[in-house]
Amino acid sequence: MSKTYKITLLPGDGIGPEVVAESVKLLDVIAEKSDFSFEYTEALAGGAAIDARNDPMPQETIDACKASDAVLLGAVGGPKWDDLTGAMRPESGLLKIRKELAVFANLRPVAVPPSLAESSPLRPAAVIGVDLLTVRELTGGIYFGQPVGNDGNEAFNTMRYSVEEIERVARVAFEWARKRRNKVTSVDKANVLEVSRLWRDTVKALHKKEFSDVELDHMYIDNATMQMVINPRQFDVILTGNIFGDILSDTSATLGGSLGLLPSASLGKGTGLFEPVHGSAPDIAGQGKANPIAMILSTAMMLDDLGEGKAATAVRQGLEAALGHNLRTADLCHEGYTPASTSEMGELIRTETLRHL
Ligand SMILES: NC(=O)c1ccc[n+]([C@@H]2O[C@H](COP(=O)([O-])OP(=O)(O)OC[C@H]3O[C@@H](n4cnc5c(N)ncnc54)[C@H](O)[C@@H]3O)[C@@H](O)[C@H]2O)c1
Numbered sequence: 001m002s003k004t005y006k007i008t009l010l011p012g013d014g015i016g017p018e019v020v021a022e023s024v025k026l027l028d029v030i031a032e033k034s035d036f037s038f039e040y041t042e043a044l045a046g047g048a049a050i051d052a053r054n055d056p057m058p059q060e061t062i063d064a065c066k067a068s069d070a071v072l073l074g075a076v077g078g079p080k081w082d083d084l085t086g087a088m089r090p091e092s093g094l095l096k097i098r099k100e101l102a103v104f105a106n107l108r109p110v111a112v113p114p115s116l117a118e119s120s121p122l123r124p125a126a127v128i129g130v131d132l133l134t135v136r137e138l139t140g141g142i143y144f145g146q147p148v149g150n151d152g153n154e155a156f157n158t159m160r161y162s163v164e165e166i167e168r169v170a171r172v173a174f175e176w177a178r179k180r181r182n183k184v185t186s187v188d189k190a191n192v193l194e195v196s197r198l199w200r201d202t203v204k205a206l207h208k209k210e211f212s213d214v215e216l217d218h219m220y221i222d223n224a225t226m227q228m229v230i231n232p233r234q235f236d237v238i239l240t241g242n243i244f245g246d247i248l249s250d251t252s253a254t255l256g257g258s259l260g261l262l263p264s265a266s267l268g269k270g271t272g273l274f275e276p277v278h279g280s281a282p283d284i285a286g287q288g289k290a291n292p293i294a295m296i297l298s299t300a301m302m303l304d305d306l307g308e309g310k311a312a313t314a315v316r317q318g319l320e321a322a323l324g325h326n327l328r329t330a331d332l333c334h335e336g337y338t339p340a341s342t343s344e345m346g347e348l349i350r351t352e353t354l355r356h357l
């Protein structure tokens with residue numbers, strides 16, 4: 001009996017639907033050559049859901065996500081909804097589904113093969129061979145701290161973490177390090193913030209108790225952001241909280257030359273959420289310019305999570321082969337390359353993936 005995976009698609013806004021479409025086409029051709037298939041449910045999220053339901057994350061969407069094996073999300077937000085506040089914002093819808101699915105660990109890998117090094121604004125010699133994984137805490141910290149306030153004159157958010165929240169995400173980072181180069185860099189602001197002091201003490205204690213075979217160091221967020229640019233190869237696994245991980249992962253996108261390359265997997269105990277690191281890119285939306293690679297690599301992470309490692313590997317090998325051709329979307333298209341649209345790049349990656357399946 002062949003297995004059918006239930007996938008909920010949340011295309012969202014801006015370039016979200018454009019890149020999700022490429023993932024679906026890829027999954028369909030993979031299914032044709034495999035002993036498993038996919039059943040899709042498309043649901044509303046973000047600005048699209050505000051327009052249709054006056055709610056950035058309707059209950060029917062949450063129910064569909066929880067009933068599926070995996071969720072693929074494009075991106076949410078954009079200028080049309082920028083005047084909305086609080087729970088009515090598209091971005092609040094994204095935070096809600098992360099919380100509802102309890103996906104507390106957000107994995108954001110970056111690898112720079114030689115084929116991408118020349119697209120980086122940094123010197124190729126500084127970025128070739130970069131292979132790092134940011135493990136970002138995703139359901140706590142200042143994004144979810146209470147109380148929240150804004151009386152028009154003064155506004156505040158609160159950053160809080162409990163030992164339990166820190167330990168469970170730190171465990172994920174240490175476990176990944178054991179499968180990689182055995183090193184964790186924990187990033188915080190323990191020289192200033194109480195929350196970071198607890199973060200650092202908790203990570204140290206867990207390390208001593210369960211993971212003393214893994215190399216551990218600690219770095220302040222300001223230095224880490226600079227180290228990411230001047231010496232990114234020193235990093236294997238980076239462990240950090242919600243807001244520092246948000247900032248540091250966009251910084252890590254400079255290494256390969258585009259935010260359009262960075263995938264992510266948001267994992268907890270149940271259904272995983274697979275979303276590119278980038279947003280809805282209003283400046284290029286609707287023009288066929290979006291790079292589909294971040295979404296396609298997020299789809300590979302989904303295949304891994306579903307236990308379809310062979311298909312995930314074929315996607316990564318297919319992508320590597322595709323990058324050997326001279327086609328590039330606009331974000332990476334410099335001298336010597338031919339410009340490709342989102343769907344042309346998607347088609348090339350599909351063709352190469354099939355060759356590796
Ligand atoms: N996961 C998400 O849904 C998510 C993530 C980040 C931002 N956002 C939202 O997206 C909207 C725009 O935010 P922003 O402009 O700060 O960030 P953004 O990530 O949308 O865009 C930043 C820059 O990167 C470029 N870019 C992003 N993805 C690309 C791709 N796939 N291919 C080529 N270029 C790409 C954009 O053109 C832009 O120049 C905001 O409403 C923001 O809140 C959503």
Ligand SMILES: CC(C)[C@H](C(=O)O)[C@@H](O)C(=O)O
Nearest residue numbers: 077091092094095246277279
């Ligand atoms: C849109 C926003 C809520 C989101 C975040 O800050 O987590 C985004 O920037 C990301 O990196 O996934």
Ligand SMILES: [Mg+2]
Nearest residue numbers: 246247250277
């Ligand atoms: Mg971000």
